[in-house]
Amino acid sequence: MASDQLPDYGRHLAVSITNACPLQCGHCISNSSPKSRQGFQGLAENFAGFLDLWPKARHVTLTGGEPFYDLAGMKLFLELCVQREVRAGAITSGYWAKTPKAAAEMLNKVPRLHSLTISSDVFHQQYVSVDFIANAYRAGRERGLLTHVRLTRHAETKDDERELRAKILDFCDPEDLEDALLAPYGRAEEFREELARSTPREAKLGLCPSSGPHIFESGRVTPCCNSIVSLEQEHALDFGNILGEPSSAVKARLLSDEFFLTIKILGFDFLRDYLDEIGELDFAPVSACEFCFQLCKEPRQF
Secondary structure, three states: HHHHHHHOOOOEEEEEEEOOOOOOOOOOOOOOOOOOOOOOOOOHHHHHHHHHOEEEEEOOOOOOOOHHHHHHHHHHHHHHHHOOOOOOEEEEOOOOOOOHHHHHHHHHHOOOOEEEEEEOOHHHHOOOOOHHHHHHHHHHHHOOOOOEEEEOOOOOOOOOHHHHHHHHHHOOOHHHHEEEEEOOOHHHHHHHHHHOOOOOOOOOOOOOOOOOOOOOOOEEEOOOOOOHHHHHHHOOOOOOOOOOOHHHHHHHHHOOOOOHHHHHHOOOOHHHHHHHHHOOOOOOOOOHHHHHHHHOOOOOOO
16 A cells, blocks of 8 residues: 555645633533643744645645634734645634624634634533624625534434524525534543444445544644544554654655555455454444544554
């Protein structure tokens, strides 16, 4: 297996510019809070160097934490992307959109922004009401941003989630509403039993869906921004730190890793069957990302 079998990987990168967030939600995959760590010194400059190594890159997602919670840092990352002719978007709770005026003023401060994803769920509603979401959504549309609302819910939708969805659809174009499932990672680990769902043994898990690497606020690099971002310890898909070593070394390690190449090229079904055959599969995978999380959570030899 070789990295040239990944023709589309690297077209989309994600970077957590800060893990701090004014919210402290019970389901947060990254364990963010107002007291969480900010982006490390030199992160933006080193990220720019890392981005230069991915010529197929077309989009960068600024995430966190809450990227708008570090507005100066956000502006810097946006400028670095624009200089490289790479579009950049942000994922936000919309906490800054208390009024239509406040929402418009905030987006005026980030004119380089290309897209906006407003994340909402019943957990966020404790801090950010649906009115904030409406203000942020409308302000994004008025500025011409590619604007979506992402509604995170249980696999079996609950009544309060249906009610929230209906309220969002009062102002949001149905085509702009994305659905995501609550996942038992990070702070939501305590809900693992509640969120557990069964999948038939013969169900197909497919290939790793990642389209590019994720860079943490500390400079750590993993191959995606999904379930494994909740793991703070080093693991099998932890490829180094762009603040402590050359970015080229981190990229080379990522694109030559046998575990990563296996799940991207051969897929999780191959890996599941192989581990089952050698007696190393001690849990029942329910999805590709859950499978990956469990494999990385406990030290294993591949």
